[in-house]
Amino acid sequence: MEYLFGPVLSRRLGLSLGVDLLQNKTCNLDCVYCELGGTTCLTSCRNRFVSPEKVLREIKSRAGESFDFLTFAGSGEPTLSIDLGEILARARKLVDSPIAVITNSTLLDSPQVRREISSADVILPSLDAATEPTFRAINKPDPRLKIESVIEGLRALRREFQGEIWLEVMLVKGINEHEVELIARAAESIEPDRVQLNTVVRPPAEPVEPLDEEMMESLLEIFDHAELIPDWDWRVPPKMQERLEELLSREPCTLEDIALQLDLEGSAIIKYVKILERDGRLGRKLQDGRYYFYAIEG
Ligand code: SF4
Structure with a gap:
């Protein structure tokens, strides 16, 4: 782009x-x-x-x-x-x-x-x-x-x-x-x-x-x-963070997979994933031209 x-x-x-x-x-x-x-x-x-x-x-x-x-x-x-x-x-x-x-x-x-x-x-x-x-x-x-x-x-x-x-x-x-x-x-x-x-x-x-x-x-x-203007203090609701981390510790998923599995709007998923990446809870890897997100243990 x-x-x-x-x-x-x-x-x-x-x-x-x-x-x-x-x-x-x-x-x-x-x-x-x-x-x-x-x-x-x-x-x-x-x-x-x-x-x-x-x-x-x-x-x-x-x-x-x-x-x-x-x-x-x-x-x-x-x-x-x-x-x-x-x-x-x-x-x-x-x-x-x-x-x-x-x-x-x-x-x-x-x-x-x-x-x-x-x-x-x-x-x-x-x-x-x-x-x-x-x-x-x-x-x-x-x-x-x-x-x-x-x-x-x-x-x-x-x-x-x-x-x-x-x-x-x-x-x-x-x-x-x-x-x-x-x-x-x-x-x-x-x-x-x-x-x-x-x-x-x-x-x-x-x-x-x-x-x-x-x-x-x-x-x-x-x-x-x-x-x-609010500080950069975005947070993911705790229950949602739990569901996301649980899903992504089982297997890496694309944004579309996550939206489908958790039955959520795409924009909400992108927000949550970006916040958790910022906080070091999620990582991503490029595979066949698509990003797969995974949970970082610890
Ligand atoms: S903040 Fe930067 S881009 Fe914006 S008006 Fe000022 S100089 Fe231009």
Whole structure:
């Protein structure tokens, strides 16, 4: 697969099958917390980075699988792709699962971009600053981008978009926490369905530090109805873990075998298996082009 990744377990979206319309790291920001590393291609020019037909062929080939969201994200800012609108609209006819778009919000001041993403079910934009100096410090944008236009674009999106908007605010120690009040007021003016506060959890592009849990909890009060993005604390129900481990200690099975034997939906099985793999309870081996999962004793 060249353009699709996962499904991965996402803290915000559950089991997410990702679509990457960019190549390398292409973005109009160079956020200090970016887990993809530094931006290699800093541009605000929309362009064609991949062949739409090839992407759609891949989506079609995975359409029958179980996942919670088909998510446009990946190695940069998806709205930089001029093909986003067409691919999204055609993907909608191929998959039953809801479609999400993760964006850094910077191109939402364009009516064309807002139109293109309007057929998504959920848009997950981000906003990490309310003033120009903080915008430059945390997001290191293309010099032509202005935070006021970003916020205005988000407000326009809210007025026009019928689906859900989940606004993410990434907080980084010593860089933007002093501006939380202003960010909270800006977020209120946007009126998203959810405001999700986050801090650095994965290895970031630069040596920046997260806010501690106590601080994050206290900042919730400044926002109107905000929530913390949950930690990576997924668990399998104990009875289900027992059944899975019992089955897989008898013989290695494919995901389809497991779903059949335990009479469960495919998406639930993938989630459980991924969690147990993460916890070192299950392993996998490739045989005749298929993955077989087995229980790890001890
Ligand atoms: S907007 Fe996203 S992809 Fe771009 S630099 Fe920031 S975190 Fe990385």
